[in-house]
Amino acid sequence: LRLVLEVILIACVLGVFALRASVRAWLAATSRPFLVVCAILLAGLVAGHLSRNRGKAFPFVYWYMYTQPETAEVIEHLHITAITTRGERFELNGAHVFPSLGLGTFRLYSRLLGVAYDPLVADKPDARALLRGIALGYERLHPERRLGSIALEMVTTPYTKARYERRVIAAVELP
């Protein structure tokens, strides 16, 4: 039923748009090959979304954002903490190391969340491999600051904004 409602909503909006006389006049005046390309793109967008495609037919993907009601008593988020060989501890901003993954998006953390929450892999080898890669990327950018260790921490903050707790998900000692 929800899918039907979703299809009806999309069809209504597109229908109202397509039925305008000015739109039909524009269609009639536009070259056929160009319209075919546009029709493929529009159909691909709708089909990719309705088939809940997350990557197989990229770039025709599933448009889900802020859909399911979500509340919790605590807020959990990930931090990458690094310690230099001189003993300085700091929050490493992965988005600055890999702007392609991070510039205004959630990409790097999505991957980190994926490996952090993977219940099948208790010792988190993927998380450690990713941390080693992040450390290497950081050291290439800042050769003067060698890292001694890097850790992925889950920071838990009660929703009432009281004190937070930190829990290490994965940690790597660097050579």
Added chain:
Amino acid sequence: MTLLHEQPSERYASLVRGTAFGTWLVKLAFEPVQRLAVLPDELFAPPGPLAWLPAATQHALIGETSLCALRILGALACLACLFERGARTLGLPAFLLIYMHESVVRGYGHTNHAEIPALLAVLICAAGATFRVPGKYPEPLAVALVLLLTYTLTAAHRIAYGGLQLFLSDSIVYWSVHRAHFVDSWQLGLGEHALSWPWFARLLQVSFPVVTLCELVAPLALISRRLRLVIVPGILGFHVGVLVIMNILFWQNAILLVVLFLVPDPVALRKGNV
């Protein structure tokens, strides 16, 4: 009701094409995608056609040299496509290079929805230049429709699956606080204050359904001037909001929206269709 961008001028169509290819030119020129080569290969899970390539080819593609080459070739192709003749001959290769770039980046993270309308805009502008009927410039309307349809898909899904419960809950407050806590590219993170400022939490809860409605009917902004006056500020306000509240920026979408809806076409201005 008149159709926005029904008969745009050549200059305006060039501006839209320049924006579509220009945003990718900036992205490829300034974003060091080759840094991804230090990440472990086993975490690379490419989408779509790239996943069908043999593992050795995939491995070669994500090497530092290959990514540098992809970046340089893509940027040069985008530079050429800023011009009509370049878009006609190099539009499709430019799209394929950008598509490959996006597939590589997507292979290390999740889908970045912000980049998909911009990616499709490139293909539309390439097709427009290739199949040009003299004096006709259909690209601005087609780019605008594809861009606005993505908002409709998002909103329709949210309404159908989230329902009234979603809009009556304080989920939007939770998401705002949650996203603001992450150390990310932008550190504005105003969402963190949603717990201590009740008026701010209320504002978020009220604006959530309003923005969703604007998103749902977004394509109608192309056919109705009155709706345009509500939808465009609603969606642009949403983009500014998620940046300052959640540290998320859909910069390519925002630039396309500004060019398509706020930059007037001199021909349309003369006809009173702006």
